[in-house]
Amino acid sequence: MRTLFIAAFCFFAPLAAAEPWSSLPPAEQAALAPIQTQWGSLPEKAQHNFRHLAQQYPKLTPDQKRRFSNRLARWASLTPEQRQAAREKYRAFSHIPKEEREKIKEQAKQKHAATMQQPASGVPEVNARP
Amino acid sequence: MTNQPDNRIDHGRIAALLTQSAQHLDAEIVSALDESRSLALQRQRASDPAFSLIGFGHKAHDLLPHRTHQWVLAAIVLLVIVTGTAVFWNSLQERQNPDLAILTGDMPMDAYVDK
Numbered sequence: 020m021r022t023l024f025i026a027a028f029c030f031f032a033p034l035a036a037a038e039p040w041s042s043l044p045p046a047e048q049a050a051l052a053p054i055q056t057q058w059g060s061l062p063e064k065a066q067h068n069f070r071h072l073a074q075q076y077p078k079l080t081p082d083q084k085r086r087f088s089n090r091l092a093r094w095a096s097l098t099p100e101q102r103q104a105a106r107e108k109y110r111a112f113s114h115i116p117k118e119e120r121e122k123i124k125e126q127a128k129q130k131h132a133a134t135m136q137q138p139a140s141g142v143p144e145v146n147a148r149p
Numbered sequence: 150m151t152n153q154p155d156n157r158i159d160h161g162r163i164a165a166l167l168t169q170s171a172q173h174l175d176a177e178i179v180s181a182l183d184e185s186r187s188l189a190l191q192r193q194r195a196s197d198p199a200f201s202l203i204g205f206g207h208k209a210h211d212l213l214p215h216r217t218h219q220w221v222l223a224a225i226v227l228l229v230i231v232t233g234t235a236v237f238w239n240s241l242q243e244r245q246n247p248d249l250a251i252l253t254g255d256m257p258m259d260a261y262v263d264k
Binding site for chain 1: 247248249250251252253254255256257258259260261262263
């Protein structure tokens with residue numbers, strides 16, 4: 020079933036044309052505002068994926084919207100390979116039992132908080148609303 | 150030994166007596182009985198379908214399975230369709246949701262991203 024879906028996606032994906040920023044609906048522009056400057060340089064497929072994400076934006080909770088806005092630019096700056104690797108990690112993480120997952124989550128949050136106190140190289144994730 | 154009368158019902162003998170009696174009935178009575186029998190059979194046929202639907206009538210009844218093995222087959226086909234649909238949606242969501250989940254989840258994104 021997955022193979023069939025991938026085949027269908029490969030067939031239809033090239034049909035989606037690249038969209039200039041100005042042609043996006045205002046709601047999508049608002050959701051994708053953090054990557055406005057990167058938009059033109061994104062591949063068509065990535066633009067299509069980001070538009071799909073923007074369409075989910077109104078359904079998010081305020082906390083989720085804040086995280087979305089804070090992380091979007093960093094996510095867009097990753098290479099397709101890095102994004103794919105992150106997806107694989109997410110899928111693997113989803114299969115871990117919930118209790119263990121919560122422990123790992125806490126450790127990751129502590130590590131992230133420590134990193135935020137001593138910013139290293141790279142683009143740090145901003146947790147507070149500007 | 151006692152010579153008591155045999156009180157047991159002999160079904161075969163009763164049937165023979167009824168058959169013998171029926172042969173002596175008037176033609177008019179035989180015709181009325183035959184007509185009643187035909188009417189009773191017609192009513193039985195009409196009430197026989199268990200899943201006849203009002204409005205759909207006989208066509209719906211023809212489309213529905215009648216025998217146990219047909220019901221089992223229909224259930225298997227339904228199960229395959231439901232399972233297939235569920236697998237398809239699951240794979241679709243798996244493809245679409247990771248990005249949104251990574252971007253909006255309470256797990257820091259750094260945990261997923263290779264540095």
